Amino acid sequence: MKTIGLIGGMSWESTASYYSLLNQGVKSALGGLHSAKICLYSVDFAEIEVLQRTHQWDEAAAILIDAARRLEVAGVDFILICTNTMHKLYTEIQAAVRLPVIHIVDATATQLKQAGVDKVGLLGTRFTMEEAFYKGRMQQKYGIDLVVPNQIQRDSVHEIIYQELCLGKINELSRKVYLEVIQDLSDQGAQAIILGCTEIALLIQQEHTTIPLYDTTAIHAHHAVKMALES
Structure with missing residues (x-):
């Protein structure tokens, strides 16, 4: 081993x-x-x-x-x-x-390609959602299009990560915020959602939504x- x-x-x-x-x-x-x-x-x-x-x-x-x-x-x-x-x-x-x-993008994209997903929503820190290092690798190397939340949603997702999840705090109201964002990304055509921050799975699991989730940590x-x- x-x-x-x-x-x-x-x-x-x-x-x-x-x-x-x-x-x-x-x-x-x-x-x-x-x-x-x-x-x-x-x-x-x-x-x-x-x-x-x-x-x-x-x-x-x-x-x-x-x-x-x-x-x-x-x-x-x-x-x-x-x-x-x-x-x-x-x-x-x-x-x-x-x-x-x-x-982490290579491992995640491989699973997405195997599942036939070519358009996916991305949740993560502001850096991950907005900068090219993550989205660019996913798009250029694997041909997967990404949809990200709007500016107000990105700010909320980012703050919940740093002010709650990184401190081990699980808040039901924050879960509701995330689920609303996930639904919005699905409405924009995302076939699945990447939980693109290693803490997000502490808050959101597949049991909370019918939209397929890809937990990057797992x-x-x-x-x-x-x-x-x-x-």
Whole structure:
């Protein structure tokens, strides 16, 4: 079994989901007392959030590159960045290490293509919904069109992530806001919705809507389990 390297802590709430999903996946595949081989480097999200908010992306990249290099020295076989937003720095992080860094968009888009989805709604942080690093890769590499919420909705989705979900707060009124946004994206032609922030699945699950949801945390973790178990 290969060892999975995790750059986590952004937030630790969603990193805990990664840890659980990876171990559940290995146990499901191998049975018995099997669990995943994992090496986790968890950053201080308070420092990262300030750098995000003030657009100090070079400084944020330096922190995550240091984390990736430490994981490489520790002997992991490949790396996951346990957050959608920080894939903005994917190119810099991948260039800094010899190991493969598994892109969350690639794992998600593969599942969407397999399901025949070619137009999808995207929820995430303001960075993920508005910038090209996520939407561009999905569109250019996989030919999948994305629909994003309007400006007011994007602000609400973003604030709920940072002010509630990253702090482990689950609010029924916020769930209602998200479900209204999801319905609006569906009305605009989205065949499914990408939960493009690793915390969103703490609030929204498939049981809450009939519109197909693609949880990037679960998809990323599932892809990592398959890689870890490949001979």
